[in-house]
Amino acid sequence: MENYIFRARKMTWVAAVFCFFLSAMATAQERSALRSTAEVETQFKQGVDFFNAGRYEEALAVCDGLLQGEAKHQRVAAALYMRARSAYQLGRYETARAALDDLERDFPKSNYMQHGQALLGMIAFQKEEYLEAAVEFLLVIETGRNVTLRSQAMEWLRVVLDDYLPLNDLRRLRKSYAGPKGTPYVVLALARDEMASGIRESGEKLIDDFLRANPDTPLRAELEELRKTGGEPLVKAVRVGIVLPLSGIDADAGVGVYNGIKYAQLTSGTNNGGPAIEFVVRDSESSLLNALKVTQELLDDPAVVAIIGEVDNAATTAAAALANAKGVPFLAPVATENGIGALGENVFQLNADRERKSRALAEYAYKFLNARTFVTIAPQDDYGQQMADAFSAAIDSLGGEIFAQKWYYGEPQDLGRSFKAIRAAAFRRAHKDSLQLKLFPAGAASKIMDAEEVNIPVTNLNAIFMPLHQEDIRLVAGQRAYFNLQSAIIGGEYWYLPDLEKNRELQRYVDGAIFASDYFIDVENERYKQFRNDFRTRMGTTPEKWELLGYDAANLLFKAIQQGGRKRSQLRETLAKIDNFVGMKGEIALNNPAQVNSKVNILQIRGAQIVKLR
Incomplete structure (x- = not known):
């Protein structure tokens, strides 16, 4: 196996504040060698605007225009980087890699090079090339000059090491990787896996040897604690993204769904025999554009294994399409629009469509x-x-x-x-x-x-x-x-x-x-009455439609995680097999080609009552 540290492209990437970064950053070499033109600047700004509006196809087209032929202008490096980012958002990972290769070849001293390394790690992660992803994140930790970026890379690296790399790959990584900043994380993960697998002496020796050679390592306390506890299996919280309109015109519905999710976590999420669930909540502010932005933030976190959202049909469709392109399971608790489930294998529509x-x-x-x-x-x-x-x-x-x-x-x-x-x-x-x-x-x-x-x-x-x-x-x-x-x-x-x-x-x-x-409330049903009374006590409000939809979405996801769906691909496979999940709103069955709930409540109005026919 080749030593990955020596084949580094030495790039780094910060996902936040992309528009300001692209507009402002240019190397001194580029500024002195190339002359700005108004036409190029106008075209480039348009591409940035498209990107930040989630219009990635149009952003990619602008980049292609800027890079036509033997392009020689002040924005070539930026256009290559933006081309890689746009292609990544569209799920065209090889196109993104090719753009970064061109950037490395033609602009080896460009500051954009620093921001491509982490993108390469994310590309490898999306393609389920987890060893390659770990290497790219390790290189960011070693070569990155931005403290915030290195911290983010460490978080992503831990996700890959702890949740995705098997023992043999960890050993290969430890043998071939020699970077002083990233090695402690590899040693920690490898020692934990060896000790949890029954090879305690090997894990202890690995820790002892490493601490002897590196007494001042920042992970000393974690390594010593691991040696003391004997490598108990690591049980990390499973991170789930929530995208809902918690403010704005759709806030009543969004807050209701979120209250249902929170109640499910209080009553089921920590008592299901599986790992704890960590919700990362984002407010879409009842805006389609903002729903796209916050969904993208969640998708850029490798630890997020699934997303629940949205309320509005259009926002649900857009966010679900983004998640599907990144291979992240997306659960739509409210939407009924036709065709949402058909967006891809990662999209699950919990209500029957029209x-x-x-x-x-x-x-x-x-x-x-x-x-x-x-x-x-x-x-x-x-x-x-x-x-x-x-x-x-x-x-x-x-x-x-x-x-x-x-x-x-x-x-x-x-x-x-x-x-x-x-x-x-x-x-x-x-x-x-x-x-x-x-x-x-x-x-x-x-x-x-x-x-x-x-x-x-x-x-x-x-x-x-x-x-x-x-x-x-x-x-x-x-x-x-x-x-x-x-x-x-x-x-x-x-x-x-x-x-x-x-x-x-x-x-x-x-x-x-x-x-x-999509839902039916039998107010005389004992199960519902117990649920309603406890919900009132814990949440201070009476559960209605929105709360039930959120509660069922969360509990269905908890069930899938409990059954072993801790990785994105595992969770997708588990969700696709859901049949006859009995929720509070009614039954949910997703085991059909469209992955849309096939169960429909047929109800009838009788006087002032609503009764279920079938």
């Missing part, structure tokens, strides 16, 4: 309500479109008929034209039926084609699917009753209406409605 909810509702209506004829009315937005389209596709595949689809924009104050069109479509269909006279009250035959006669009920429509936002339900359900559509009501997730007992008028319009939901 497509699955709509399909479950269609199957229930067709099989259990014996419904065959349907209409839909939905808001013309992403939510309404996804729900209505998935429901219609499922009904078509089952053999049912959607004979009218209606959409609305904004607040649905007056949907008279839409409901009249639905009535007309129902009457036309009835008129074609040879038994159409049996569908209407006696004496109504002369009026069956008059859709304006709302006193004549429409009875040949089996069900109306209305995936509405909660604030629209009262308005639309009231108009549906006025236009006398005698059909089953099927709704979406937002039909889980609070305080129904206080609103008798709304009860009249929605009674009997069947809908899908």
Whole structure:
């Protein structure tokens, strides 16, 4: 094995304050040899802005433009480094390595060289080349001139040595590596592993020999303590990132989810027979851009094995895509948008997406309500479109008929034209039926084609699917009753209406409605009552939807960690096998190709109560 210390590129990297670093740093050699041009500076600044906004593809394109042909300007070294950083963020690790190789070859004295060594370590870590990663971090410790950077490299090195390198690799590293600053960390890790593996005499001798030769080592106390305790297995806390909107417009939801996570840690996280869980919490401030920034901070920490987040669908999608590119499992406790689970093998959507909810509702209506004829009315937005389209596709595949689809924009104050069109479509269909006279009250035959006669009920429509936002339900359900559509009501997730007992008028319009939901609270269930009472005592508030979603997400992750998922890849494999996890909000099953919860609660409104059908 080659001696890694002699093949060092001698680069270092600081992840923080990247925009200021790139803009300000240039070597004296570069400044004297190259002349600044406004065009290059403008283009480079644009690339930096793209990078800091999380627009890595565009940042990479700017770097490629700056490096075209035989580029000779004052920003070539910076562009090479930014190209490496942008490619790294996109998961294009070989492209990043190639850019750093070019930087070393063409600018051996550039200050950027110091900031590439740690990046090489992170690249090796992401590619699961853990011995190589350890070497790169050791070289940062030996050659880095920045105290903060060396401290960060020591933390990353410890993660790799303690959690990722097997005993044989530690021995190889000890034999080939001779750097005075990093060697104590290798000796500590190797001695611990040997003693924990039953080779106590070898571990003790390693410590004794090292302390004899290096009496002033900064790790002396740790080494002496290790020799005294006899190498008990190292049980480190597992670090989990949390990205939630703890301030801003979505703070109520974010704080609720976080309270559920904290409660889970208090009651389960330290009593599950596994390692302690350390949460690293970041506030996205209800901002998509900030969600990306804080997610990237967490992903740059090799000790973070998973991330839980976000609340907003768009922020969840963006953060999950970043995590997936870095091979870090990402648990989405709230999002229901279609396609999030499809971002990659590291993304787990703990709620059923809209497509699955709509399909479950269609199957229930067709099989259990014996419904065959349907209409839909939905808001013309992403939510309404996804729900209505998935429901219609499922009904078509089952053999049912959607004979009218209606959409609305904004607040649905007056949907008279839409409901009249639905009535007309129902009457036309009835008129074609040879038994159409049996569908209407006696004496109504002369009026069956008059859709304006709302006193004549429409009875040949089996069900109306209305995936509405909660604030629209009262308005639309009231108009549906006025236009006398005698059909089953099927709704979406937002039909889980609070305080129904206080609103008798709304009860009249929605009674009997069947809908899908990610969570269900049975207030009479003994398990829930114990949970609610203890939550109130410990957290000082009553748990509701958001708290339940956070609680279940944390407990599911604890279960996966307890089953041996302490590394990112192990955790991903364990999460992908989760089947029938019984949470407080309902069941969770992720063992499907999409890694989206396949369990859906089918509920019904009965008076002021909500009951579970299946």
